Amino acid sequence: MSAATTPSGRGRPSLTPPADAKPPVRHPDAPAPGELLGSHYDQCFACGEDQPHGLHLAARAGEGVSVTAEFTVQPAHQGAPGLAHGGVLATALDETLGSLNWLLRVIAVTRRLESDFVQPVPVGSTLHLTARCTAVAGRKIYSTAEGRVGGPDGPVAVRADALFVEVKLDHFTTHGRSEEVHAAMSDPDQVKVARAFEVNP
Numbered sequence: 164m165s166a167a168t169t170p171s172g173r174g175r176p177s178l179t180p181p182a183d184a185k186p187p188v189r190h191p192d193a194p195a196p197g198e199l200l201g202s203h204y205d206q207c208f209a210c211g212e213d214q215p216h217g218l219h220l221a222a223r224a225g226e227g228v229s230v231t232a233e234f235t236v237q238p239a240h241q242g243a244p245g246l247a248h249g250g251v252l253a254t255a256l257d258e259t260l261g262s263l264n265w266l267l268r269v270i271a272v273t274r275r276l277e278s279d280f281v282q283p284v285p286v287g288s289t290l291h292l293t294a295r296c297t298a299v300a301g302r303k304i305y306s307t308a309e310g311r312v313g314g315p316d317g318p319v320a321v322r323a324d325a326l327f328v329e330v331k332l333d334h335f336t337t338h339g340r341s342e343e344v345h346a347a348m349s350d351p352d353q354v355k356v357a358r359a360f361e362v363n364p
């Protein structure tokens with residue numbers, strides 16, 4: 164098995180867009196720059212309000228296909244004493260990158276996420292994240308993100324490049340546990356339902 168082959172046989176897709184990739188196009192109905200995107204699912208570990216130990220990450224639309232987000236590291240997010248767990252930081256990057264797809268009005272899931280941990284992130288610090296979509300090729304969406312500490316212009320602590328793949332609603336109804344899927348579909352917050360289920364009809 165070569166380094167680029169996975170047990171699924173589907174291989175490890177490149178994070179470099181192919182030659183026929185196009186620049187991303189912001190959807191005309193995307194939230195205005197500066198507008199909070201809100202949570203896409205209240206049980207989401209990264210952005211949901213109903214996860215007591217979640218990241219409660221709040222993302223805001225930027226110009227073009229870009230977002231900013233903030234996340235303050237809590238004691239529940241530790242790996243080493245007093246420091247954020249790397250997987251939690253990767254979650255923050257993944258969520259910020261994933262929220263870009265809302266500006267494209269596409270439902271997509273992370274296919275590949277390559278993270279760099281540049282410096283440790285202490286508990287109590289706020290990670291200031293920025294992400295932008297760099298290219299789209301068919302169902303493949305390429306994007307990049309970084310997180311800074313000490314303020315939006317502070318030093319880069321983490322960064323990531325990602326490939327998301329567009330999916331249809333049946334991705335969730337087929338693979339997700341039915342009780343959560345049905346509960347999410349009957350959420351009284353219709354904006355959330357629309358965001359989760361009615362994009363890209």
Ligand SMILES: CCCCC/C=C\C/C=C\C/C=C\C/C=C/CCCC(=O)SCCNC(=O)CCNC(=O)[C@H](O)C(C)(C)COP(=O)(O)OP(=O)(O)OC[C@H]1O[C@@H](n2cnc3c(N)ncnc32)[C@H](O)[C@@H]1OP(=O)(O)O
Nearest residue numbers: 173174175176203257258261262272273301302328347359
């Ligand atoms: C239940 C309530 C909640 C519902 C919420 C619903 C929606 C949410 C709405 C808004 C969301 C907003 C923000 C969300 C933020 C979330 C951030 C977190 C996101 C995540 O954290 S999400 C969880 C982790 N994530 C997964 O859980 C994915 C697991 N994974 C899979 O589910 C499959 O793996 C999948 C579907 C990715 C692909 O599966 P598939 O069968 O569709 O793939 P396929 O083979 O068709 O490839 C597809 C294209 O990749 C090309 N390709 C493949 N292999 C290649 C290689 N080696 N080299 C070059 N290209 C390659 C092909 O060529 C083709 O491209 P093309 O179509 O252009 O040819």
